Amino acid sequence: YYYYYYSRWESAAARRRLVGPGSSPPTCRSRCGGCHPCRPVHVAIQPGVAFPLEYYPEAWRCKCGDKLFMP
Amino acid sequence: AAAAVASADDDDGRTLLEIKKSFRNVDNVLYDWSGDGAPRRYCSWRGVLCDNVTFAVAALNLSGLNLGGEISPAIGNLKGVVSIDLRSNELSGQIPDEIGDCTSLTTLDLSSNNLGGDIPFSISKLKHLENLILKNNQLVGMIPSTLSQLPNLKILDLAQNKLNGEIPRLIYWNEVLQYLGLRSNNLEGSLSPELCQLTGLWDLSYNRLTGEIPFNIGFLQVATLSLQGNNFSGPIPPVIGLMQALAVLDLSFNQLSGSIPSILGNLTYTEKLYLQGNRLTGSIPPELGNMSTLHYLELNDNELTGSIPPELGKLTDIYDLNLANNNLEGPIPDNISSCLNLISLNLSSNHLSGAIPIELARMKNLDTLDLSCNMVAGSIPSAIGSLEHLLRINLSNNNLVGYIPAEFGNLRSIMEIDLASNHLSGLIPQEVGMLQNLILLNVSYNNLAGIVPTDNNFSRFSPDSFLGNPELCGYWLGSSCYSSSH
Secondary structure, eight states, X not given: OOOOXXXXXXXXXXXXXXXXXXXXXXXXXXXXXXXXXXXXXXXXXXXSSOOTTSOOOEEEEEEETTEEEOO | OHHHHXXXXXXXXXXXXXXXXXXXXXXXXXXXXXXXXXXXXXXXXXXXXXXXXXXXXXXXXXTTSOXXXXXXXXXXXXXXXXXXXXXXXXXXXXXXXXXXXXXXXXXXXXXXXXXXXXXXXXXXXXXXXXXXXXXXXXXXXXXXXXXXXXXXXXXXXXXXXXXXXXXXXXXXXXXXXXXEEOOSSOOBSBOOGGGGGOOXXXXXXXXXXXXXXXXXXXXXXXXXXXXXXXXXXXXXXXXXXXXXXXXXXXXXXXXXXXXXXXXXXXXXXXXXXEOOSSOOBSOOOGGGGGOTTOOEEEOOSSOOOSOOOGGGGGOTTOSEEEOXXXXXXXXXXXXXXXXTTOOEEEOOSSEEESBOOGGGGGOTTOOEEEXXXXXXXXXXXXXXXXXXXXXXXXXXXXXXXXXXXXXXXXXXXXXXXXXXSSOOEXXXXXXXXXXXXXXXXXXXSSEEEEEOOOSTTGGGSOGGGTTTOTEEEXXXXXXXXXXXXX
């Protein structure tokens, strides 16, 4: 029922803060546990109760077939 | 020791009955919560989950049961409870301070109730708390700065309350926090550059935040930037154009000024760009045409000038293009018709001139076409009639001449046709009278002539729909030919 957002993509990206501003989508290289092809996609995150008429924050996930993986 | 544990269990049963006493509307849903003295019977009560070993209440899930009344301070006696879920009820009153005594809690979800008062500081005693979800209540006061002392807090969702004051900056430094939901409160103050410390998702939209958007925003590693509905002023920092991980950029309904940075065209992974409802000036950067995955582009209600860049025709994935209520001039570029997936095109209330490009008829998915309140001239292309999914067409308040095309009769889904205040002449085509779904028709203030069709329930449209056409003969009292035809 709760989604968990933390990902290695975000923490690795946080380290890039030392380099300079800006961000990129995750590469998703070997992030789908051996499944190919593994591609970055946007997914809507619904924390807590869903309310219609508002869009949800979107986050990046890695997708292979119909399975999602953390970047 | 075993006896001591057993006595603690019996306490939990008594505590639950005490909690029940503060609820209202319980007869139907908590009828099995009764004190018949059987040991540990409460472990089978509705919504109660007990620990396998200690038989202490581990979880209380009473969501969506229409419970009224209040949360009893007795809840603090549930020392072993790990999860409390009372969301989607009608609970009122305050969150009791005693909640801070439920020291095993990892999840507290009281969302979608009518809880008022402050967020108790005692929540900061819940060192195991991971999810604090108080969304959609009537909570007031400040966000307790001591929430930053919760070392395991992953989700803090306080959206849709009436919280005021500033966002405690220490919260930004919580490295474990994965979601900070503060949407729709009355929060004040400016965005601290420390905000870039947040590694998870956050939503600060619809508050009263002021000041400029800090440069440090560019260090955020987020897919969604939701700052809409605040009072942010100053320019859009160009550094946002480097945030290629953005899927959604929503800065709408603020007081942002200056021009749209052309570097935003770098955001080639962004699907939603909302900048409407600001004070943006200058022209629309042609570079926005490089945002190849864009689905929604809303720049309406600003002070944009110049012409519509033909490069927007490169946005082949776009569904919604809204440039209404600006000061745009020049023609509607033919290239716009390359946006073959466009569903809604709103260019109303500008100073656009020239003719309606016949190529617009290529956008077969179009359901809304609004070119009203411009200076569009020429005649209405009959090819518009081939837009079979069109639900609303508004060409009112322009300089259109010529006839209403009979091909409008092919718009079989159409619900609204507004052609008012132009210079249209000729007859109202019989075919328009055949449109079964039409609810709104306005052809007033043109130069239409002939007789208003009376067949197919055409009379459902009031005389207002036809006013201001001196040569038009209608079925209503006072029409130019009313007396002669009756």
